[in-house]
Amino acid sequence: MANSETYDVVVVGGGPAGATAATDLAKRNRKVLLLDRPGRIKPCGGAIPPKAIEEFEIPDEQLVAKIGSARMVAPSDRHVDMPINGGYVGMVDREPFDEWLRERAASAGAERRNGTFTRVLRDTDGTALVEFRPAEAGDRSVTETVRARAVIGADGAMSSVAKQCVPGAKELPHVAAYHEIVRSPAPTSGKGLHDFDPTRCDVYYQGKLSPDFYAWIFPHGDTTSIGVGTELKGFSLHDAVDQLRKETGLDQCETLRREGAPIPLHPLKKWDNDRDLVLAGDAAGVVAPASGEGIYYALVGGRLAGDAVEELLATGNTKALANARKRFMKAHGRVFWILGIMQRFWYKSDKRRERFVSLCDDPDIQHLTWEAYMHKRLVRAKPAAHLRIFLKDMAHLLGIVSPWQKAERRVD
Structure with a gap:
């Protein structure tokens, strides 16, 4: 184990979060290993808002x-x-899209390996040892280990990295x-x-x-x-x-x-191990409630994880790892909270679902919903529209109006 090759960062998982983190760190001249389990395609609607296309430079041919x-x-x-x-x-179609993201990471300088993560160990000097089963080995008992100054766990919702290394991850609903x-x-x-x-x-x-x-x-x-x-x-x-x-x-x-x-269903309360490991993407729980949207938030989570690891490597300050979650929740926590309330209330029964869909017929709600989704921000510039939405929402909650009573057709 002491003779294992040493990387600045080992990224476990090559989906949008892991591939983005690997790309960003490789561009910073870090020695990066991107470890991905081959043949895995996540069931996904595949929607990517304009904000993601612009922010993460997704070319039109990927759509x-x-x-x-x-x-x-x-x-x-x-x-x-x-x-x-x-x-x-x-x-996007996740199979070719995810592979394009991984190839982008390789083009930036990251080394790709196909394999299945097994565990994180510690070398005699305390450095993380990432153990995995290489895909090319026919014998499942064959494992390899590499040394890592830092580790990013981006291996999905049932993340083995998270379960082993981050407190509270085992209880993620x-x-x-x-x-x-x-x-x-x-x-x-x-x-x-x-x-x-x-x-x-x-x-x-x-x-x-x-x-x-x-x-x-x-x-x-x-x-x-x-x-x-x-x-x-x-x-x-x-x-x-x-x-x-x-x-x-x-x-x-x-x-x-x-x-x-x-x-x-919701972000984990802690994404790092206070030492040298941080989570990203589904492994950190960053899928929007109510909508189930995950690609954009995975891309963001991967970037923030990469930023946190870069800060750790540059300064040695282990507290930098917590910045990934802090920055994500500052930018998107309020939206997740609102969407969580929506899911818990409106999806509870068919009677409420009927009222929820009828609310979607309102032009104010349509306008503000698309603005928030497309640009990943809560719209604050239309207080009159927000007030009308609040009053209409309360009317539906209290049953004052029938589910399909026509809403006022007006957008400020």
């Missing part, structure tokens, strides 16, 4: 579709279309997600509730499909993701997707692959 609207479907099958006026949401990737059908826009529009994402808030989250149909150009999530144990995700496909006619489409994975 397999550009979404111009969302359709929210209530338990009664009544639906609301929410157009994005003057903009779009980019869609999660939603189980499952989707099926199918060959996209021909467009049938304008033919009713279940028409297929390759430029529209459909979100189903129906207890029969998900008792506490939602189901989705997200076009990815030549392919489409049909999925569902739930925290309820014993609920059949496969049956729910099968039902959704039958109801929408997508059961006639060729199934290309099936994937399932956990999605964390």
Whole structure:
């Protein structure tokens, strides 16, 4: 072990968070090892807002579709279309997109290895030893170790790095997600509730499909993701997707692959080990409540983890590692808190889901929702609109208005 090669940073996990951290650190001339388990594709809607495209320099050729609207479907099958006026949401296919991110890290100077993380040990001088099973070794008992001045754990929601090294990580609650990737059908826009529009994402808030989250149909150009999530144990995700496909006619489409994975429900309270290791992405729990959005927050988390590790390596100050979480929560904690309240209240029953979808018919809510999502900020410049939204929201909460009573059509 004492003869193991030494890296400035070993990044465990090559998804958006890990690949971004590896890229940033390699650009700073740090010796980086990016360790990734091959063949892993996370079930994901694949949505990337303009803020992510701009901030993380994602080229247009990585976008397999550009979404111009969302359709929210209530338990009664009544639906609301929410157009994005003057903009779009980019869609990516996680398999080629994640590989592009890893290749970008390699181009920046990071060394790539395919393997499965097993544990973190300590050398005689206290330096971290990252042990892993190399993918090229046919014998699962074969392991290698490398020395690391710092470690970034970006190995997903059930992170082995987090469970071993960060207090409280074992108790991270999660939603189980499952989707099926199918060959996209021909467009049938304008033919009713279940028409297929390759430029529209459909979100189903129906207890029969998900008792506490939602189901989705997200076009990815030549392919489409049909999925569902739930925290309820014993609920059949496969049956729910099968039902959704039958109801929408997508059961006639060729199934290309099936994937399932956990999605964390909220950020961990601690992301580092007070020494030389910090978490990023799903491993840190940075998936937005209510929406389940994770790619943008993983990219941000990876960048912040890289910044914290760079500060640690440059100064030797172990307290720098805590800055990753502090900076993330300062920028996004309030949004996560609001979305968490929304999920706990509105997703609780079909009666509330019906009211929630009816609220989405309000132009003020549509405008402010897209502004917040597209640009990752809470809109503060329209106090009158916020007041109207608050009053309408209270009216729905108290049952003063019927779910589908028309809201005032006005945006300041």
